[in-house]
Amino acid sequence: MLTLDQVTRTIQQVPSLSVVVMETLASFDMPHFETADLAKKLNQDQGLTARVLRVANSPFYGMSSKVGSVQEAVVVLGFHNVRSLVAAAGIISQFPETGLPGFDRTGFWQHGIGTAACAQVLAKSLGQNQALAFTAGLLHDIGKLALDAYFHDDFQLALAHSADEDITLLNAESITLGVDHTQVGHELARRWKFPAVIQLAIRDHHQPERESGTLTDLVHVANVLCHALDIGNAGYDLIPHLSSSAWSRLGLDWKTMPALWTETEQQYVGLSLLISD
Numbered sequence: 001m002l003t004l005d006q007v008t009r010t011i012q013q014v015p016s017l018s019v020v021v022m023e024t025l026a027s028f029d030m031p032h033f034e035t036a037d038l039a040k041k042l043n044q045d046q047g048l049t050a051r052v053l054r055v056a057n058s059p060f061y062g063m064s065s066k067v068g069s070v071q072e073a074v075v076v077l078g079f080h081n082v083r084s085l086v087a088a089a090g091i092i093s094q095f096p097e098t099g100l101p102g103f104d105r106t107g108f109w110q111h112g113i114g115t116a117a118c119a120q121v122l123a124k125s126l127g128q129n130q131a132l133a134f135t136a137g138l139l140h141d142i143g144k145l146a147l148d149a150y151f152h153d154d155f156q157l158a159l160a161h162s163a164d165e166d167i168t169l170l171n172a173e174s175i176t177l178g179v180d181h182t183q184v185g186h187e188l189a190r191r192w193k194f195p196a197v198i199q200l201a202i203r204d205h206h207q208p209e210r211e212s213g214t215l216t217d218l219v220h221v222a223n224v225l226c227h228a229l230d231i232g233n234a235g236y237d238l239i240p241h242l243s244s245s246a247w248s249r250l251g252l253d254w255k256t257m258p259a260l261w262t263e264t265e266q267q268y269v270g271l272s273l274l275i276s277d
Contacts, residue, residue: 002178028129055073085271102148107232107233114264116133117137118137122250132195140201140219144235185202200215214250221243
């Protein structure tokens, strides 16, 4: 069994995010952060720039000419989307494949990208901060990656227990490890100095009854919808319980869901290029 103190000490070994990603995340709270600022930062990291341009040049966006700069990508995708892509691409590259068996990294990121797209679409429909929703959705399960990377054998036990007993991975982690991925993800988000609302969304996305805020509710609903529609692989097959309280607080209506989901699927197609080689 693990303790949260043990996990916290180990997480201190996780490399810091790049300066570009950290400053991009910090800019979510800066109303006057503009395209020129973003382009200047991206010029410091050609790898990130290449990933963002790959998405902008995907057939999904139907551009007749090649997008060759961050400024052009902003025209195609929108400033807020490009900024979110920068953060996402930087964080995804932080956890390269380990080569160890048992955890589907590609499926994990597919689920994260689906949840990010869904959270962003929901946020847009409700007039909430789309960049925060996207990033929190992408990272809601980041604790699983930390567990797989730093406590691989223990995490394998949790995955096996979830499959054998047909229970959620969250419950299996609590039983076999003594800690779960929401706690680990919260500690990692603190380590990386994410905005406080993202930290809470990661911690409470399975427990929106803690009422930690609108962002948590958005990520909770987006996560459940992506499980229900089998987007990616979150490590288990059960669909988590949908909180009626979170749904009501957001003021969502099932009648609007088909249109919102169509938009989510469209976003997902382009964003999936972030994890392709």
